[in-house]
Amino acid sequence: MTDHEPAAAFTPALGDHPADDLAAAFQIEGWPVRGRLVRLGEAIDTILSAHAYPEPVAALLGEACALAALVGSALKFEGRLIVQAQGDGPVRYVVADYDTDGHLRGYCRFDEAEVEEASKGFVRPGAKALLGQGVFVMTLDRGPDFERTQGITPIEGESLSLAAEHYFVQSEQVPTKVHLAVGSVTTETGTAWRAGGALIQLIAADDARGSTEEVWDRTRALFQTLGDDELIDPTITPETLLFRLFHEDGVRLEDSRALKAICRCSPDRIQSVLGSFSEAERADMVEPDGKIHVTCEYCATVYKLEPADVAAAAAEAH
The missing domain is CATH 3.55.30.10 (Hsp33 domain)
Incomplete structure (x- = not known):
């Protein structure tokens, strides 16, 4: 590619938008x-x-x-x-x-x-x-x-x-x-x-x-x-x-x-996914601190949810 610099007559159409992202x-x-x-x-x-x-x-x-x-x-x-x-x-x-x-x-x-x-x-x-x-x-x-x-x-x-x-x-x-x-x-x-x-x-x-x-x-x-x-x-x-x-x-x-x-994960979304599992399956997910830990695959955010809250959300959804 030739190493030209923009001529004075060149008018960008980008306006005030950033040059990145x-x-x-x-x-x-x-x-x-x-x-x-x-x-x-x-x-x-x-x-x-x-x-x-x-x-x-x-x-x-x-x-x-x-x-x-x-x-x-x-x-x-x-x-x-x-x-x-x-x-x-x-x-x-x-x-x-x-x-x-x-x-x-x-x-x-x-x-x-x-x-x-x-x-x-x-x-x-x-x-x-x-x-x-x-x-x-x-x-x-x-x-x-x-x-x-x-x-x-x-x-x-x-x-x-x-x-x-x-x-x-x-x-x-x-x-x-x-x-x-x-x-x-x-x-x-x-x-x-x-x-x-x-x-x-x-x-x-x-x-x-x-x-x-x-x-x-x-x-x-x-x-x-x-x-x-x-x-x-x-x-x-x-x-x-x-x-x-x-x-x-x-x-x-x-x-x-x-x-x-921006990731679309949230506690509500995670609770909704967990609600699709049976009560026994959710019980097996409980960590020593008494909570269910879920890590978002996309953004790596770790959610620590109360089993009672997950159960209540599952019951409400059904």
Whole structure:
């Protein structure tokens, strides 16, 4: 990528929105291509630091979160987008959950010894090495009044980027390129996780635009010059990043929204889940302090509930 600085005539469309923890659309002037950009700082550090994930597992989850925000932030309705992948590899399951308020959460289930073994010989093992044979799934949840819609494809390639590209081509017949990056940066207080993602898609041709093949080839060529380090560098603003890619063609950033790590767990939700167990099963869960301990898989918050309160909530629900 050429190291151009924004010209004086370039006017960012981002306004007063922060340069971090955001998802935004971008448009290249006159091109039949749409794109989205995600930058994650504090939000992804909160999600990944909640658990003692091995570095490759944290990176995989970071990719899933960036991807969920990339795709989910384009939704035109209220609801959630869930990105997940599961297989027979060292990482059994990775899931990232985005809702249209810009809230993100995610977690992984994995076998630490198997992850360590699979990491030998790799700088960082990718999705295929970690997940093995399995499936990539995107689920749209529009709430209790609608049925969930789900698309499933085999895990393709060594990254979630390739799995997502395969998903869009197979499930939606939309030519798509995705770039995801996760890494840690040095801060004043130590190190922190960062993640970023970018996506471009070809819009169907019409009489006004004519042939799109040449433009799509050019867009992909420019997009492929995007580096992982640029996507996660906190000193590079979203406007500068896009200007470096498409400065000759006129690019604008629009429809930005803030992203935040927020989990939907609560004592009431935990009590509701525990209420589905029998009285005997709940009795077996009681710890020496006389309470039932439950740890949220997403945010690692530990809830300590009184068995009597759980029993009362279960009785009320029935």
